[in-house]
Amino acid sequence: MKLSGEALAGESGWGVSQQMLQRLADEIIALYDNDIRVAVVIGGGNYFRGRMAASWGISHAEADNIGILGTVMNALMLRGVLTARTDADIRVMTAIPIQSVAEPFIRLRAMRHLDHGCIVLLAGGIGQPYVTTDYPSVQRALELEADALLVAKRGVDGVYDRDPNVHPDAERYQTLRYEEAITRGISIMDRSAFILAHEQGLTMHIFDVTRRGAMLDVCNGEDIGTTVQA
Numbered sequence: 001m002k003l004s005g006e007a008l009a010g011e012s013g014w015g016v017s018q019q020m021l022q023r024l025a026d027e028i029i030a031l032y033d034n035d036i037r038v039a040v041v042i043g044g045g046n047y048f049r050g051r052m053a054a055s056w057g058i059s060h061a062e063a064d065n066i067g068i069l070g071t072v073m074n075a076l077m078l079r080g081v082l083t084a085r086t087d088a089d090i091r092v093m094t095a096i097p098i099q100s101v102a103e104p105f106i107r108l109r110a111m112r113h114l115d116h117g118c119i120v121l122l123a124g125g126i127g128q129p130y131v132t133t134d135y136p137s138v139q140r141a142l143e144l145e146a147d148a149l150l151v152a153k154r155g156v157d158g159v160y161d162r163d164p165n166v167h168p169d170a171e172r173y174q175t176l177r178y179e180e181a182i183t184r185g186i187s188i189m190d191r192s193a194f195i196l197a198h199e200q201g202l203t204m205h206i207f208d209v210t211r212r213g214a215m216l217d218v219c220n221g222e223d224i225g226t227t228v229q230a
Contacts, residue, residue: 001038001150002137005046007209008074015046016077025081027215032088032119036219039110039120039144041137042078044070064129072098075123082119089118095127107143114144134190138197149202150218151189152209158226159188159206173226181228204228
């Protein structure tokens with residue numbers, strides 16, 4: 001699952017909403033309780049984003065590094081809430097070494113945690129600037145041999161043929177091919193993420209994270225959001 005930092009922020013769009021954090025934890029636990037193995041790539045845009053660099057007078061790379069640390073903070077908070085609400089073993093793994101609070105990401109170790117029934121929270125992106133968490137979410141899904149990638153967006157219930165905020169008659173795609181998404185320049189995910197998912201045949205489900213029960217509904221095959229396939 002790709003969980004954006006904005007999803008944790010709730011309506012404010014900044015920081016962390018305690019109510020939203022608890023809701024997301026319940027959604028993840030619902031998957032776990034239905035014997036679905038879960039790994040979550042967490043963003044950090046609720047704290048800082050690279051595009052804010054110019055207004056703050058700092059370099060883009062520095063801004064991205066701040067965002068990377070934000071993903072770790074989000075993962076630790078989510079682990080705390082999950083630990084309080086379930087007996088499942090919750091593991092935080094990071095792309096940058098922070099051994100005192102989390103494990104380093106090692107692919108085979110992460111897969112072993114999943115095989116043993118752990119919920120794995122993946123922070124730090126790929127540990128490098130100039131990359132949003134869109135691409136790392138696809139990369140981690142492929143590394144962990146996931147059946148699908150769930151992309152939880154705040155206030156976006158799928159992919160449309162036109163901007164639904166401008167065109168009330170816009171139609172939501174139930175399914176979409178990567179070729180079309182790339183050709184049409186659909187920007188709900190980074191182009192690089194679409195290209196990698198397309199090349200490797202990874203199925204992606206894009207849905208509104210604020211819809212209650214959406215994560216489990218997607219896994220149960222209900223018509224929620226948009227399914228993007230090769």
